[in-house]
Amino acid sequence: MISFICPVCGLPLEDRGSLYCCKNRHSFDKSKYGYVNLLLSNQSSKKHHGDDRLMVRARKDFLSKGYYGFLLSKLSELCRSYLTPNACILDAGCGECYYSCGILADNPGFDFAGIDISKDALEYAAKRGAEFPLAVAGVFDMPFADNSFGCVINCFSPNAEKEYARVLKSGGILLRVVPLEDHLFSLKAVIYDKPYLHEKPQNDIGLLKLSDYAEIRKTLIIEDKEDISNLFKMTPYYYKTGAEDQNKVLDISRLETEAAFGIFIYTKEKE
Numbered sequence: 001m002i003s004f005i006c007p008v009c010g011l012p013l014e015d016r017g018s019l020y021c022c023k024n025r026h027s028f029d030k031s032k033y034g035y036v037n038l039l040l041s042n043q044s045s046k047k048h049h050g051d052d053r054l055m056v057r058a059r060k061d062f063l064s065k066g067y068y069g070f071l072l073s074k075l076s077e078l079c080r081s082y083l084t085p086n087a088c089i090l091d092a093g094c095g096e097c098y099y100s101c102g103i104l105a106d107n108p109g110f111d112f113a114g115i116d117i118s119k120d121a122l123e124y125a126a127k128r129g130a131e132f133p134l135a136v137a138g139v140f141d142m143p144f145a146d147n148s149f150g151c152v153i154n155c156f157s158p159n160a161e162k163e164y165a166r167v168l169k170s171g172g173i174l175l176r177v178v179p180l181e182d183h184l185f186s187l188k189a190v191i192y193d194k195p196y197l198h199e200k201p202q203n204d205i206g207l208l209k210l211s212d213y214a215e216i217r218k219t220l221i222i223e224d225k226e227d228i229s230n231l232f233k234m235t236p237y238y239y240k241t242g243a244e245d246q247n248k249v250l251d252i253s254r255l256e257t258e259a260a261f262g263i264f265i266y267t268k269e270k271e
């Protein structure tokens, strides 16, 4: 089982049931959902962090319908082929743990941990049934010792390259999932007169070696207004758009759009 380190002094945190405690007696209560908040107030002055409740709930509802099941299957297959059956995996910026819970269901030997800066996301992760250690923490300053994980999953979350490299064991892998240029293009075309393409994904991570790259895509046919609304609300476009333009999407009852993902596989080279 993966253990967190104390965000104050860096010593390992021991799991004492309702709280975590280090040898220096810094202690952190678990929430009623089971996750622990390891974000110190001096690490951020903001009251709310990461994705808010509306976005998190929309994503949870949309993902639960299986539209991105093809990405989950691909990640599960990659974990199986690259990792040992009992590998330690960190889901960094785990959201509601759709991917980590799904990978674990397929491969019950894996030892998972998840962090996200949004409490709302972790509440829904617990409700999804994530039973592995979960903490509110930022990916740029993670509560784990060096060389802890065989794999870090960075799925649409910020790219904290240095931290991912630090917590990976040598020979460990980073699975980085990014949207491809035409991802959800037809959704954008409903809102914008001149929809733009996503930026071309970059593959330059200096500290880790790019070992492999895969692209997967699927045309989504969504014939449920609520699912269309949830997909829209899990993207930034909903939040950047005024009510009139939002209604262009919220009023339609059928959407055919492409989902397209790039998966970079980086390796921490053996020293």
Ligand SMILES: C[S@@+](CC[C@H](N)C(=O)[O-])C[C@H]1O[C@@H](n2cnc3c(N)ncnc32)[C@H](O)[C@@H]1O
Residues within 6 Å of the ligand: 049, 050, 051, 059, 092, 093, 094, 095, 096, 097, 098, 099, 115, 116, 117, 118, 121, 137, 138, 139, 140, 155, 156, 157, 158
């Ligand atoms: C697009 S969501 C992806 C969630 C999940 N990986 C998935 O694919 O379903 C990005 C997640 O990163 C989290 N996040 C944003 N900034 C973060 C940071 N600095 N540290 C940790 N998590 C962060 C958000 O709260 C959100 O849950």
Ligand SMILES: [Zn+2]
Residues within 6 Å of the ligand: 006, 007, 008, 009, 010, 011, 022, 023, 024, 025, 026
């Ligand atoms: Zn401590």
